[in-house]
Amino acid sequence: MKNWRLRTQLILAYAGLILVGFVTLALVAGRQITRGAAEDFEQNLETQAALVARGLEDLVEDYLEGDIGRDVVQTAVNDFAAQLQARVTLVMPNGEAWLDSQGAPPGENLRADLEIAAALAEERTRAVRPDENGTAVIYTAAPIIEDDDILSVVRLAVPESATLSAIRRRQLVLAAGVLVMTLLAWGAALWLSASLTRPLEELRLSALRHAQGDFSPGPIPNRQDEVGQLAQALNHMAAQVAAVLAKQKAFASNASHELRAPLTAIRLRSEALREGSLDDETTHQYITEIDDEAIRLSHLVNDLILLSRFDSGRAEWGQEQIDPARLAHTVCQSLQAMAQQKQIAVHLDIPAALPPVQASQSHLYTVFHNLLENALKYTPPHGQVVWRLAAANDQLHSILQDSGQGIAPEDLPHLFERFYRGDKAHTRATGGVGLGLSLTHSIVTFYHGRLTITSPGLNQGTTVQLWWPLQNMGLTAV
Template sequence: MKSLRTRLLITFAGLILAGFTTLAIMAGGQISSGTVEDFTTQLTEQASLVARALREPVEHAREGETSQATLLAALQTYASQGNVQVTLYDRNGRFLLNNSGDTSGPTGTAEVTAARSGQISTDTRSNIVYAAAPITEDDELIGVVQLAAPLSEVQSLVSERWLTLGLGVLGVTTVATIAALWLSNTLVRPLGNLQQAANQVAEGNFSQRLPENRQDEIGQLSRAFNHMAAQVEAMIEEQRTFASNASHELRTPLTTIRLRSEALRDNLVDDATAQQYIVEIDDEVKRLGNLVQDLIMVSRLDAGQLEVGHEQIEPTRFARQLIQQLATQANTSQITMTLDAPAELPIIEASLSHLQIVFRNLLDNALKYTPTGGTIEWQITAVNNKLHHIIRDNGQGIAAADLPHLFERFYRADKSHSRTIAGVGLGLSLVRLIVEFYGGEIWIESEGVGMGTAVHIN
């Protein structure tokens, strides 16, 4: 398979050669016909001049005042000056004399016949151009002079001009081919760099980048490639982190379950400790189940396989029921949970389970990070038939450095309590995916550590 560089070079050079060859052929044809026309015109003008010059000698010869030798000398002079053959005819078109001294020759030629009628005429026969002009005295025809010149001189000139054209075409084609080679290299070299960079990315070198100094389409392609490579690099890094964190989060409860079950199996603990181990195993199984469910949900959202729900949900009733479900947990920590929402709000068309995942995660987080005696408020308002939720607490708040990362998978803002507070860092990431899946938006505000947190959802 021919390379792109070779195909471009052949195409450019072929088009240029074909174009200039066509132009050269057309120009050469014009030059050839123009040269012959110029030659014929010059011969015609020369015949007219010779006719005027022979007027007096011919008239004297008719009157017997000039000898044939004198007339021959005149013909020879004009023949040598014009490098032509000069033939003299009488008024009736009969051959009289030529510059070679011949006194007999062809008669009745077309150009001589035409000249007898008072016209300067030309004809071409056997690669010889003939021009005949009338010789007149007081508007009376007294003879005809014929000039003959071979076309070989014209053909030689035409050949020279064809050669010049050919050399010109060859020169232009050579220069154009060099330019085409430079252009093809200019076009193909960045593509080669792109191919090498793509191969590097395919081999796992996601840091590969292309220069972006060009402002043309190739520069745009380079910038698009770099953007793609950066996105792929970020995605791969996110997947690696995701896999690492997921395996770590799975390993921890599995280790606890294994150790506790081994202790129970081997009767290494008393009855009270055994009951405690059973509770811990049950908690870890629930934790594993929740983690697996979250991972499945994230995977389905990433793959675009989640189906939109069409259940009719009353926002105020939904919020009240969810707060009631968490009442026991809130009362245990002496946390006050309140709902500020009008009785009549626009109906939500969505999946009830999806909404429960979103707001259960947000309320769980608020309960985890709000100290004993704190408050959590859920406010719902409607503007232009759209709902705006705010879940606000007076808990430990969030550092400014953590705010941009809260929706990243497995990110834990409070790393000092990451083991003591339940959760794996998937909740907010899952919440954002579901909210955006339904065309909404979510953001979190906090004045800083110890200043509480407010989560907004439109």
């Protein structure tokens, strides 16, 4: 099957519709024109008969009174016949034809003819019948009246073929009109198909560029219809794909870097241990460092796996009823050594009756743990961390405030990006890789919660607020 282009398909479709439409119009209009032209011709013939009767009225009266000869009337009849290109016959009221433009009048009595009978009754009509030669002829007649008396009847006879010329003239006008309208419609169809397909062609080229990896924005047609909206949506999609690809490249680069660092450390220390030239103290130190790097690597891999589950929608909604107060105390105990090492005071403010939270305990534990661990990491020694929990509007509200180094305003919009570090030197010193907040934000978003981080500026502390639904809103596992 031939692969027609869209513009060709549109042109052919328009051409077919135009052809069918105008052919139908021509057939219907032609039929009406034929009927109308014949009707107009015959009505005009009746009018001409009446005019001839009026024109001959005085002459016929004078002839019948003997004031003029027959030849005078004959001349007038011949003149009318020549002007009208019709046969003119004068008939007496008794039906006898007494004068004819073609010479000798018909010998038979014409009183029974339909048009003669109608004229004698002072009515108008017309009849079509063959003449003596078998030719179809249109007949009509009009009376010559003087003082309410019918002096004679004028009959006009025209071959029926004479109407064809009138019909043909109107049909020629119709054909010319249809031709002009067809050409105009064809031009409009070409213009319309071009105006429709031109932006679509631009969109096609843009889509082909996107398919080849070029996500630069394409031209947007100056129109507000579906085509314009499609162009805007395509450009928006291309921008989103480009942003996602850029994030994927950055993620792959950062992930490989973060994985390479502990692997390199493990490989170097294992090589040194394999040589067997180290003293006992250094050997023990290297084994401890290998163990630490392995733990760090395990945490990193686990975080990446968990992130991928939330991104792909493969994570499951937890159905456990969790006591948030108890979980908060558990998290504080797990990080107690870290707080004591830096001599940071952790104040936990929890009301007596806190409703349970329906979620996965491991998910909520990860969120609490990451937030408190971050607060402890970035709070200098002898600082303090205040953690408040409350319930309002069917949500658990957590507020975590520290007296730490704070966050620069330019870093705030990027805190949830993967592997993002504001103070890179300090982040590396604390052992962070920039995945904790990203993972926390993904978990909170998955449960339709909300997480915000605010800071007045550097060295002015940070406030982290979490809103977590008490119930999972009836959603089932995905």
